[in-house]
Amino acid sequence: MEDNTVLVMKRIRKEFQGVIALNEVDFVLRKGEVHILLGENGAGKSTLVKILSGAYQMTSGKIFLFNKQVNIKSPRQAQELGIGIIYQELNLIPYLSAAENIFLGREITNKFGIIDKKETLDSTNKMLKELGLEIDCDIPVINFGIAQQQMIEVAKALSLDAKILIMDEPTSALSDTEVKQLFQMIRNLKQRGVSVIYISHRLDELFEIGDRVTVLRDGIVVGTKDISDTTKTELIKMMVNRELTEHFPKRSALIGEEILRVEKLTQKNGINDISFTLNRGEVLGIAGLLGSGRTELARAIFGIDKYDSGNIYLRRKLQKIKSPKDAINQRIGFITEDRKSQGLVLILSVKENISLTNLTSFSGFGFIKSKEENKEAEEFINRLKIKTPTLDQKVIYLSGGNQQKVVLAKWLSKKADIFIFDEPTRGIDIAGKVEIYNLINQLASEGVGIIMISSELPEILGMSDRIIVMNKKKIAGEIPLKSATQELIMKYAIGA
Amino acid sequence: MITKQLLIHNGRQLGTLLGLVIVTGVFAFLSPYFLTVSNLVNITQQTSINAIIAIGMTFVIITAGIDLSVGSIMAFSGIILADAIQNNIAEPFAIILGLFVGTICGLSNGLLISYGKLPPFIATLGMMSVARGAALLYSQGRPISGFAEEFRFLATGNIIGIPTSVWIMIFFYLIAYILLNKTVLGRYTYAIGGNETAANLSGINTKLFKTIVYGISGLLSAAAAVILTARLNSAQPIAGIMYELDAIAAVVIGGTSLLGGEGKISGTLIGALIMGVLRNGLNLLGVSSFIQQIVIGLVIILAVLIDMSLKRRRN
Numbered sequence: 001m002e003d004n005t006v007l008v009m010k011r012i013r014k015e016f017q018g019v020i021a022l023n024e025v026d027f028v029l030r031k032g033e034v035h036i037l038l039g040e041n042g043a044g045k046s047t048l049v050k051i052l053s054g055a056y057q058m059t060s061g062k063i064f065l066f067n068k069q070v071n072i073k074s075p076r077q078a079q080e081l082g083i084g085i086i087y088q089e090l091n092l093i094p095y096l097s098a099a100e101n102i103f104l105g106r107e108i109t110n111k112f113g114i115i116d117k118k119e120t121l122d123s124t125n126k127m128l129k130e131l132g133l134e135i136d137c138d139i140p141v142i143n144f145g146i147a148q149q150q151m152i153e154v155a156k157a158l159s160l161d162a163k164i165l166i167m168d169e170p171t172s173a174l175s176d177t178e179v180k181q182l183f184q185m186i187r188n189l190k191q192r193g194v195s196v197i198y199i200s201h202r203l204d205e206l207f208e209i210g211d212r213v214t215v216l217r218d219g220i221v222v223g224t225k226d227i228s229d230t231t232k233t234e235l236i237k238m239m240v241n242r243e244l245t246e247h248f249p250k251r252s253a254l255i256g257e258e259i260l261r262v263e264k265l266t267q268k269n270g271i272n273d274i275s276f277t278l279n280r281g282e283v284l285g286i287a288g289l290l291g292s293g294r295t296e297l298a299r300a301i302f303g304i305d306k307y308d309s310g311n312i313y314l315r316r317k318l319q320k321i322k323s324p325k326d327a328i329n330q331r332i333g334f335i336t337e338d339r340k341s342q343g344l345v346l347i348l349s350v351k352e353n354i355s356l357t358n359l360t361s362f363s364g365f366g367f368i369k370s371k372e373e374n375k376e377a378e379e380f381i382n383r384l385k386i387k388t389p390t391l392d393q394k395v396i397y398l399s400g401g402n403q404q405k406v407v408l409a410k411w412l413s414k415k416a417d418i419f420i421f422d423e424p425t426r427g428i429d430i431a432g433k434v435e436i437y438n439l440i441n442q443l444a445s446e447g448v449g450i451i452m453i454s455s456e457l458p459e460i461l462g463m464s465d466r467i468i469v470m471n472k473k474k475i476a477g478e479i480p481l482k483s484a485t486q487e488l489i490m491k492y493a494i495g496a
Numbered sequence: 497m498i499t500k501q502l503l504i505h506n507g508r509q510l511g512t513l514l515g516l517v518i519v520t521g522v523f524a525f526l527s528p529y530f531l532t533v534s535n536l537v538n539i540t541q542q543t544s545i546n547a548i549i550a551i552g553m554t555f556v557i558i559t560a561g562i563d564l565s566v567g568s569i570m571a572f573s574g575i576i577l578a579d580a581i582q583n584n585i586a587e588p589f590a591i592i593l594g595l596f597v598g599t600i601c602g603l604s605n606g607l608l609i610s611y612g613k614l615p616p617f618i619a620t621l622g623m624m625s626v627a628r629g630a631a632l633l634y635s636q637g638r639p640i641s642g643f644a645e646e647f648r649f650l651a652t653g654n655i656i657g658i659p660t661s662v663w664i665m666i667f668f669y670l671i672a673y674i675l676l677n678k679t680v681l682g683r684y685t686y687a688i689g690g691n692e693t694a695a696n697l698s699g700i701n702t703k704l705f706k707t708i709v710y711g712i713s714g715l716l717s718a719a720a721a722v723i724l725t726a727r728l729n730s731a732q733p734i735a736g737i738m739y740e741l742d743a744i745a746a747v748v749i750g751g752t753s754l755l756g757g758e759g760k761i762s763g764t765l766i767g768a769l770i771m772g773v774l775r776n777g778l779n780l781l782g783v784s785s786f787i788q789q790i791v792i793g794l795v796i797i798l799a800v801l802i803d804m805s806l807k808r809r810r811n
Contacts, residue, residue, distance in 0.1 A: 304697070328699035342697055345690035347757045356687055356698040359680050366679045410698065 004031040005067075006195050007052075007164060012061035014047055014219075021047045023219045025061075029164065034186060034196045036206045036227070039216035040239055040490075041290050041455045045199050048216070049166045052197075053085040054078035084157025085166040090149050094142035099124040101141055102156045127155045131185050147178035151185060158194070165189065166197045171205060172291065183209050201289050203232050203494050215239055233487075236494070240457055240486035248462030249437055253444040255465065256280030258316060260418055260449055262301065265310035270296045272473045274310070278418070278449040283440065285464030286453045287489050293473035294453045295337060298420045302334045303327040314418070328357060330418075333411025335404070337422040337453075343407040346396040350388050351377035353395050353406050357414045380409035384439065401432025408439060419443060422453045437463060457486045471495045508751040508803070512766045515749075515799065519770055523777030530780055537659060541651075543772030544665040547765060548720045549739060550746040551672045552602075552713030554764045557747050558676075559689040559709050560756025561616035565605060566717040566743055567736030568627035573598040574721035575631045578640035578731030587647045595718045601627055602714015606707030620710075624740070631733040641730035651727035661723045668719065672761045685709055689756025745792070746771055749799040770795070 007029040014022040022044045029035050037045040050056040052063070054075040063070050065081055072078050078085075092101045099120045108116045108123070124137040133151045141149055150170055157165055171179050186196060186209055200206060206213060207227060215222040215238040222238045260278040265271060271293045278284050288294050299305045301312060303321040312319055314330050321327050327334070336342040344353055354377045355362055362373045377391045384405040388398055395406055404424065411419065421440070425433040440463060444450055454460050460467055467479045469492035476492040524531040549566050556563045577594030581587060601623060608619040653660045676682035684705045687695040696702045717736075725731045750767030752759025774795060778788045 302697075324697050325699040325701065334697065336697065341691070342693050345687050345694050345757065347690045348686060352683065352687070356683075356695070356700070359683060363680050366681060368678055368680060368683065370678075414699075 005029070006031050006065070008062075008064040009048075009052070010062040010064070012048065012051060012063075013059045014044075014051060014056065015059045021219050022051075022058075025216070025219070025221050027214060027221070028224075029195050029197060030212075031195055032190045032193045033211040034190060034198050034209055036210040036213040037197060037199045037216065038201075038206065038213055038235060038239060040457070042218075043216040043239075044219040045216055046168065047219075049085065049168065049197060049199065052078065052164075053083055053166060079160055079162075082161055082163035083166070084154075084160060084162030084164070086150060086153045086157065086168065086170060088168050088170075088172060090146065090153060092141045092149055092152060095140045097139055098128070098135065098137040098141055098144075098152045098155075101152060102127070102159055104156075123159075124155070127159055128152070131155055131158075131188065132181070133185075145178065146173050147175075147181055150174075150182065154185065154189075158189075162194065164195050164197065166199075168199045169201070170198070171200065171202065179205070201494060203235060206235075207232075217241075236487050236490045240490050248458075249434065249441055251283075251441040251444055253281040253441070253447075255282045256447055259314070260301075260451075261313040261316075263311045263313070265297070265300060265307050265312070267296065267300065267305065268308050270305070270473060271300060271307075274475055276468055276475070276478070278451060280417075280447045280449050281444050282465045283444055283450045283452055283463050285460040285467040286451060286470060287455075287457065287460045287467060288470035288476075288493050290455070292470040292493065294470050295422055296473070297470070298334065298422050298451070298453060301327070302332060302420065328414060328416075331414065331416045332418045332420065333408075333414065333416030335407050335411070335419065335421045335424055337426070339400075339403055339407050343410075344395050344403060347394055349392045349394055350381065350386065350398070350406055351391040354380055354409045354413055357410045376413055377409075380412065384409055384412075385435070399432065400428045401435060404428060404432070404436060405439070417448045418451075419448055420451045420453070423455065424452060425454075425456070425459065457489055460489065461486065469493050508806075509760055509763050509766070511802070511806075512749065512751055512763050512770070512799075516766050516770050516773065519773050519777070523773065523780070527777065527780045530777060535776070535780075537657075537662075539769070539772045539776045540662045540665075541659045542776065543768050544659075544661040545720045545724055546739065546742045546746060546771065547665050547768035548668055548716055548723070550743040550750075550764045550768050551668055551761065552716035553740075553743040553747050554672070554750075554752055554759060554761055555676070555685055555709045556616070556713050557689075557744070557752050557754060558685050558756060558759045559706055560692070560754075561609065561706070561710070562620065562744070562754075563602075563605065563710065563713045564617065564620040564740045565601065565623035565627055566713060567739035568624045568631065569598050569601045569714050569717040570721045570724065570736040570739060571731075571733055572601065572627040572631040572634070573718035574725045574731035574735060575635045575640065575733055577718075577721060578643070578725055579634065581643060581647065582640055587644070591722055594721060595715055598718025598721065599711050599715040602717070603707060603711040605714065606710030609710065610703035610706045628733075635731075635733045637733060639730045639732040643726065643729055648726045648729060651723045661727065664719070664723060668716065669761060669765055676761055681705065681708065686757055689758075691757070742771060745796045749796060751803060767799075 005028060009025065009027040012022050012025040025048060039045050047056060051058045054072045054077055063072060070081060102124055103120055108119045110116050121137055128135065128137065131151055131154060133148060135144060135148060141152060154165065170182060174182065189196060198210065210227045212224060212226055214224040215235060217239060257280055258277050259280050263275050265274040274297055286294050296305065300307045303323045303326050312321060319330060321330065340346060351373060355373050359368065362369050362376065374391060381388060381391060386405045387402050395403055425436050428436065440450060452463060461484055465481055467484050467489065469476045469479065469489055471493055476495060479488060529535055553563055553566065573594040576597045577590050580590035580593050605620050605623050608614045609616050649660060651661045655663055676685065684700050687700065688702050688705060692702055724735060746768035747764050748754065749770055750763030752763060771792065774792055775788065778791060
């Protein structure tokens with residue numbers, strides 16, 4: 001083991017209910033280096049740092065800190081071992097001051113147990129100055145920008161004597177000048193011998209701040225490189241280069257006339273200048289990283305969030321969609337990213353969920369016609385092969401794939417012919433995925449227009465007729481299927 | 497699997513019913529007078545007011561809300577109704593006026609919650625004070641007393657041996673059962689409480705239906721006011737203090753989850769009866785009203801504890 005090694009993680013394995021999130025991952029961190037973790041959504045970066053910070057327990061593996069084996073059982077213990085973590089969402093208490101936040105839980109007190117405010121403020125000022133931050137430490141931190149709050153968090157970690165600092169996408173909400181400030185601070189930390197594990201998607205940054213980079217893909221380490229020895233092209237290749245083993249059924253849909261056209265759709269603080277068309281029988285894939293604006297686009301089209309300018313044409317007619325109800329009446333169906341929190345009422349039955357969008361057509365004078373409702377539900381249970389003992393089973397007891405079919409049935413019952421799928425197969429096993437793919441193909445062959453948002457590149461490549469890639473709330477590029485590759489999509493998505 | 501599901505589904509109501517049987521059995525054993533027909537009639541009559549208010553509370557709690565203003569709305573509606581009768585407005589019209597005022601109060605709660613985005617606790621806490629103040633102001637703080645026999649029949653009369661107020665209670669429970677189980681309104685009530693986002697994304701006008709549900713709660717508080725006024729031969733501006741807690745207790749003992757989306761109207765009726773039986777039985781035994789409060793509090797806690805541990809085991 002080299003002398004300057006701070007941390008060694010060996011053959012780390014983590015399973016979540018049978019799903020392998022990390023598979024025999026090895027990771028070495030040296031003193032005073034900035035080590036980048038790179039990978040797609042779900043590659044395992046966050047899981048790895050959460051094991052290190054005590055938020056998760058590993059299934060198997062060993063961790064050595066300064067050549068001593070450690071067993072990290074809780075975030076508090078990680079803290080005591082000198083591991084600090086700065087999360088994407090800041091964890092300061094907004095109405096306490098910087099000084100109060102930094103000394104939270106270990107306040108400096110005098111012999112009567114009263115907080116020594118002067119001493120607290122003085123130490124805080126000193127700490128922040130070392131990091132290059134000069135602010136009023138006595139006013140609530142909510143008054144400061146994200147970059148400054150981040151620095152306060154870093155100061156807090158350092159005051160706990162952190163030797164290893166984990167930063168999870170620290171620049172995702174920062175302006176360019178703030179990024180510069182942050183990088184200056186990170187360089188400071190390096191000189192003090194602190195090691196930084198830095199998670200980011202932004203390739204440009206990595207070359208500016210990183211020393212080494214470890215690329216993860218599907219829970220395994222693809223490789224570790226010195227930044228000076230690698231190129232963007234090589235890193236993208238490492239991130240996405242997987243064999244397309246998943247099975248994508250062939251589709252024989254004829255692409256028909258235009259069914260949806262979006263023109264220059266823009267929100268003040270959201271999507272920016274989005275234009276595209278969707279035709280009958282077509283699957284339009286939308287790729288992009290988390291936060292690239294894909295879901296915001298879907299929500300705007302479905303009338304959940306407002307848009308400030310731009311037009312939506314449905315079946316060649318200009319339409320104003322102001323609420324989900326308008327969208328549904330225009331026969332748009334939205335299969336949300338999170339079916340449990342947005343798609344289904346889990347404690348209601350299969351039947352009740354299926355009829356929810358369309359209940360008024362199974363009722364007269366406000367009374368539900370049970371027979372018709374049951375008939376409709378039975379029809380969809382048979383047609384979509386929903387596995388459920390009865391139509392009165394609560395959907396909470398169904399598997400992920402079957403729950404997703406119930407969501408589909410809701411929209412089919414309403415005779416939607418524009419479908420927006422947001423991560424349609426997330427959390428669904430392979431067999432269930434193939435069934436969902438088949439259903440999407442079936443819909444397309446019936447002349448439905450489909451928008452499919454997905455983070456899984458093989459899925460995007462396997463299912464789409466055309467692909468739009470989003471980055472920073474804009475369309476970064478539109479790629480016809482023929483020329484689409486994982487590398488090309490990732491290039492647009494990262495903005496390289 | 498299916499039968500097990502059914503058992504789980506109705507087991508909760510059977511459990512509450514078993515609780516009612518046990519409490520009744522204990523009092524029957526301790527007091528010879530308890531199980532007489534006249535006492536049982538008495539209990540249902542005493543229960544009817546809380547039971548009617550608890551119907552509206554059930555709707556509200558199924559949407560994952562709460563209504564603290566029911567007692568005050570009852571007092572205010574009662575004063576309006578009594579004052580109208582005293583001013584020689586025909587009783588049926590006076591009753592309609594009272595129900596109308598209660599419904600308006602309830603709808604105001606709903607509007608504040610749905611469109612003003614206030615938490616139900618805050619909106620109805622405000623209404624609790626406003627309606628109480630309005631009742632005091634309108635009546636100058638004095639009770640309004642003395643009504644015709646025909647009006648008092650609504651509480652004191654009986655049809656085939658059963659008090660009118662009990663018939664009224666049964667009537668409202670039947671309507672509520674039909675609304676919750678057979679109509680679009682009922683389905684949406686459960687859907688909103690189960691997952692408001694999903695309901696909204698399914699095209700349901702969740703704001704409108706939440707407003708209606710609070711309106712229903714106001715309407716039923718006013719209906720309770722009619723019975724109370726007829727029974728006491730007097731409308732009092734300070735009537736119904738703490739009634740919101742009795743109603744919530746009946747709903748919760750009846751197995752409706754405060755988290756929303758679940759609950760049955762039959763459970764609420766049994767819950768209200770348990771409360772009534774406890775009050776009546778403890779009175780018969782000569783237990784002081786101070787101790788009664790402690791006992792009733794403990795029963796509420798116990799009922800919910802049992803409910804939660806059963807649910808945990810199910811999961």
